[in-house]
Amino acid sequence: MSDIKYILGSFGDPDEMMHGIEKLQENNISIFDVYTPMPIHGIEAKLGIKRSRIDIAAFCFGITGTCAAFALIYFCAVIDWKVNIGGKPSFALPDFIPIMFELTVLFCAFGMVLTYYASTHLFPGRAPRVMDLRATDDRFVIAVDAKDNIEHTVIDGLLKDAGALEVKYNERKYISYE
């Protein structure tokens, strides 16, 4: 049994999978991760995952965009080269607003999404780290580290009781490398 790295409980129903998580936690078995084909609401609380702080990042990027736009326009239109348009003031703040708004959105969107890609390690060409190929299709998969939790028969039983359609013993962490 020592070659087994991960035990996977593959469920056909998200509610049964949630039940499986509860069962494992009641028995003090730590869960490595859960892979699902769709977002499962309420799972973060169960697995003790903290609220995402991406909104703070988004705000910071957005405000950077606002300032960058203002600085650019102010420099170009007020400091560097004033254009005399019928004697009107060159520091015409209302005219700056559209571009300040657009750059706020642009910086916020790109900054936030790139932060998201970086923090979840998503980038073009990255080798997918998948434990069960059906986890992006119709299976909800709970992964348990087999080295840390040695009572494999207990885990097997708990998962099957909760309604797992299949329990897999993976000897490799990720099967998607071949």
Next chain:
Amino acid sequence: MSGHNESILREPLITGDNITYAKITDDILGPVENKPNKAWWIGFIVASLGALLWVVAVSYTFWNGIGAWGLNKTVGWAWDITGFVWWVGIGHAGTLISAVLLLFRQNWRNSINRSAEAMTIFAVICAATYVVSHMGRPWLAYWVLPLPNQFGSLWVNFNSPLVWDMFAISTYFSVSLLFWYTGLLPDIATIRDRAVGTRRKIYSIFSFGWSGSVKTWQRFEAVSLILAGISTPLVLSVHTIVSMDFATSVIPGWHTTIFPPYFVAGAIFSGFAMVLTLLLVARKVLGLENYITMFHIESMNKIIILTGSIVGVAYLTEFFIAWYSGSEYEQYAFINRSTGPYWWSYWMMMTCNVISPQLLWFKKIRLSIKATWILSIVVNVGMWFERFVIIVTSLHRDYIPSSWAMFYPTWVDISVFVGSIGLFFTLFLLFLRVLPSIAIAEVKLLLKTASEQAKMKQIKEGHENKEYVAEYVESLEKFDSVKQEDYAKI
């Protein structure tokens, strides 16, 4: 997520009785994983011929300059800007569906947002090509950017709405693309994990290594919500700024403060019409009746009545304000629009945008696929004429009667426009073949709460109020994908 059932009074968003998670994947990926059918090939050949025409016409314009178009010294803006505004407007429905409806928690958006967003991207591509070819010297297109240059760093004019528009359209395009692609990642991963060989390798690169772990999904949802939150004002700002291209000028007929809201309503109006034009066909050809149901079609039709009526009120308000302003130039511009040499285009606009969408108040018409499809085309024709009326009829009679002129399009004008439609459909048909036309993960979210079978189960459990059940069953009559006899038994 499915701890509680959805009210039985809400119409189901997924119909059919043997829908499983696996079936959703199979149904949606059908067109992506199998060889295309004849209908697709015919459509693709026709569309790519159109795209070819576009390449020829745009290249001709680049080579010869915009003198190739029918512009004259009075009418300096015509089909090009008409086409540009028309395409940008069409694009807006995609963002509206994906962003505004997400903020309002309208779950019916889940099955139409993906193709609507794709439509946005392709429509903005079509719009952008008009801008570039209209520049006359497209190889100098970078001059619109505030770059230090060899002319002594004379910057772009930040007071000009055209510069604002450059920022707005490029932000809109890139943010829409980002929103669309991020949403696509889980679905590309689904295709990847089902494919073999080279196909898997290709989709693997584009899936960015998506795994579907808890944290990825949690942040994904946060990112989607914030993107929706910033895209909503973005989409409003884009068409507002497009309208300012006109509204900040001093041309009678353009110089009005009503333009921003009126343009935005018109954009949503035409965009939803284009979504219907595309999806009514795609639903049938790709066999997606269970996911894009009559409820979706009816909801979109309702938005069309609403926005069509807003546009109608705007037309009348414009007319009233022209009279009320007491400005004879303003008054003449509007009298000339409706009774001058371009009266036919004005009344074409009025009929297609204000009068015919009112037919959708009738339930029978709203629920008829044929009628809806025809009306969606009518709306798009009407919206093209709206832009034509605003642009050409305001320009063609300027302050000096000796320079009054008419606009006659050349073959290049016509080819650029027809070709851009070809380009749009070519891109859309290719999209249907390589990427899922419905957001798979988002539709799966609805299966346990908002599907017909979940509601059927609720009814069978027998805890539901009888009146509610009767009302629910009655609401199912409009669905073409529901078998009524299943409900007769209960």
